[in-house]
Amino acid sequence: MSLLSITGVALSSNDESNNALFSWFKKTKTGIDPVESQRYIEECGSCHFPYQPGLLPATSWETITNNLDDHFGENAELSESDLNTLRNFLLNNAAGRSNYGLPNKIMAAQGDRPLPLRITEMRYFLHEHSELPQRMVQDNPKVKSFSNCDSCHQSAKQGLYDEHDVTIPGFGHWDD
C-alpha cells in the first residue's frame, strides 16, 4: 500500500487527524535530494533559487514548463533541447514520483486539494511557515518573499531544510 493512500484517508477526515499527521511529519527527517543538474542550476537558478523538483508535483512542473514565455510575469523561455532536458528532469524527480521523505510529506499534506504552481502555496509549505510574522519576511529587506528559500535556510542548496537550521537575516537563529 502506498503512503499516499494511508495519509489521504487521515487528511480527508477532521482537524484532529490532521494534527496527528503533522506531528508524525515532525518525527520524520526533513530533507530533499540536492539538484545535480548543472544545466538546471544555470537556467532555472539565474533569477531565483533553483528549487528542487521534489518540492512540487509533476502537474505543476508540466504547466510551468509549458508556459515559460509567461513565467510569473517574466520571459524564461529555453531552447527546444534545454526545455526537453529540464522538463524530463523536473517530471522524473517531482513530488509524487520520487518516493521518499519531504516530497511524500508535501503530497500527503496536499490531499486532493487543487495543485498550485507555487511551492509557497502548497499546503505543507503554508503549514510549516504559518508562525512567521510579516516583519521577518515581506517587510524584511533581506528576505522580501517566501520564494527566497535560501535567505533563511542557509543549507537549502544542499536540500537541507531542517527547522533547527534556520537563520532569518536581521533576526538571527530561529528558535521554535
Ligand code: HEC
Ligand atoms: C527570467 C527570470 C526567471 C527565470 C529564468 C526562471 N524564473 Fe522562475 N520565477 C521568476 C519570477 C519573477 C518568479 C516569481 C517570484 C516571486 O513572486 O517572488 C518565479 C517563480 C517561480 C516559481 C514559484 C516559486 C514560489 O513562490 O513557490 C517556480 C516553481 C519557478 N519559478 C520555477 C522555475 C523554473 C523551473 C525555471 C527554469 C525552467 C525558472 N523558474 C526560471 C523568474 C524566473
Ligand code: HEC
Ligand atoms: C523568512 C524565512 C524563510 C523562508 C524565506 C523560507 N523558510 Fe522554510 N522555514 C522557515 C522557518 C523559520 C521554519 C521552521 C518553522 C517552525 O519551526 O515552525 C521553516 C520550515 C521549513 C520546512 C520544514 C522543516 C522541518 O524541519 O520540518 C521546510 C521543508 C521548508 N521550510 C522549506 C522551505 C522552502 C522550500 C522555501 C522556499 C520556497 C522556504 N522554506 C522559505 C523559514 C523560512
